[in-house]
Amino acid sequence: MCCWENQNQVVVWIWIGIGLFFLTTLFITLLVINYLKSIKKNKQKVSTMFRDVKKEYGEHMLSLQEQDRERLAEELHDNIISQLNIIRLTINEKKPEELNVDLKRSMQLIRELSHNLTPPDLNEIDLADLIADYLVPINKNIEVIFHHLTIEIAISNPVKLNIFRIIQELITNILKHAEATRVDVSLRISLNYLMLTIEDNGRGFIIGNHSGGIGLRNVHSRAQKIKAIYKLKTKPEKGTKFIACMAIQ
Incomplete structure (x- = not known):
C-alpha cells in the first residue's frame, strides 16, 4: 500500500512538472510573440517617421528652392534689368566713357549674383x-x-x-x-x-x-x-x- 502511494506521488509530481514546464513554455512563447510584435510595431513607427521626415525634408528643399528663385527674380528685376534699362534709355545721351562705366557696373552686378548663387569650395x-x-x-x-x-x-x-x-x-x-x-x-x-x-x-x-x-x-x-x-x-x-x-x- 505504501509503495502504491509513493508511485501515485511520483506520478503527481511528474504531472506537476509537466504542467509547470507547459506553463513556462507558454509564458516564454507569449513573451517572444509580444516581443516580435513590438519589434514589428517599432519598425512600422520608424518607417513612418522616416517617410514623414523624408517628405518634410523634400518640402523644405522645395520651399528653399522656390525662395531662391524668388530672390533671383527680384535681384534680376531690381538690379540688373533696371541698370540695363537705364543704359538703353540713355544710350544716345551719354558719352562712350559714361556708357562704359555703366556697363562695367552691370557686369559687376552679374558677377556678384553669380558668386552668390555658386557654392564656394x-x-x-x-x-x-x-x-x-x-x-x-x-x-x-x-x-x-x-x-x-x-x-x-x-x-x-x-x-x-x-x-x-x-x-x-x-x-x-x-x-x-x-x-x-x-x-x-x-x-x-x-x-x-x-x-x-x-x-x-x-x-x-x-x-x-x-x-x-x-x-x-x-x-x-x-x-x-x-x-x-x-x-x-x-x-x-x-x-x-x-x-x-x-x-x-
Missing part, C-alpha cells in the same frame, strides 16, 4: 577667410569692418555654407534697404560655440512689418538647418543688429 577655405573674401568687394559700396576671433577647429561644410548664406542675405538686405554707411561683422569661434554678429547704422525697421520678407525667411530656414538660435534687434532710425549662436558638436 568649402573644403579649401576656413569660415573666417570665406567671409573676408566675400566682404572685400562689398567695401566698395559701404564701410565694412570684419572682426574675427577663432581657433583652429573643424567646422562642417553645411555649417560653413549656411552661415555664409545667412551673411549674404543680411548684407544684401542692408545694401538694398538700410541706407547704412557702415556694417560691423563679427565672428567668434571657440571649442563650444560659434557666434555671428552683424550690425549696421542704417534706418532700421519695425520687425512685424518685415518678418515675412524672402531674405528673413531664408535666414530663419538656414538657422534652423544648423540648429542655431538668433535674435534680430532693430528700431526705426536706430540701425539693425543680428546675433546668431550655435553649439559646436
Whole structure:
C-alpha cells in the first residue's frame, strides 16, 4: 500500500512538472510573440517617421528652392534689368566713357549674383577667410569692418555654407534697404560655440512689418538647418543688429 502511494506521488509530481514546464513554455512563447510584435510595431513607427521626415525634408528643399528663385527674380528685376534699362534709355545721351562705366557696373552686378548663387569650395577655405573674401568687394559700396576671433577647429561644410548664406542675405538686405554707411561683422569661434554678429547704422525697421520678407525667411530656414538660435534687434532710425549662436558638436 505504501509503495502504491509513493508511485501515485511520483506520478503527481511528474504531472506537476509537466504542467509547470507547459506553463513556462507558454509564458516564454507569449513573451517572444509580444516581443516580435513590438519589434514589428517599432519598425512600422520608424518607417513612418522616416517617410514623414523624408517628405518634410523634400518640402523644405522645395520651399528653399522656390525662395531662391524668388530672390533671383527680384535681384534680376531690381538690379540688373533696371541698370540695363537705364543704359538703353540713355544710350544716345551719354558719352562712350559714361556708357562704359555703366556697363562695367552691370557686369559687376552679374558677377556678384553669380558668386552668390555658386557654392564656394568649402573644403579649401576656413569660415573666417570665406567671409573676408566675400566682404572685400562689398567695401566698395559701404564701410565694412570684419572682426574675427577663432581657433583652429573643424567646422562642417553645411555649417560653413549656411552661415555664409545667412551673411549674404543680411548684407544684401542692408545694401538694398538700410541706407547704412557702415556694417560691423563679427565672428567668434571657440571649442563650444560659434557666434555671428552683424550690425549696421542704417534706418532700421519695425520687425512685424518685415518678418515675412524672402531674405528673413531664408535666414530663419538656414538657422534652423544648423540648429542655431538668433535674435534680430532693430528700431526705426536706430540701425539693425543680428546675433546668431550655435553649439559646436
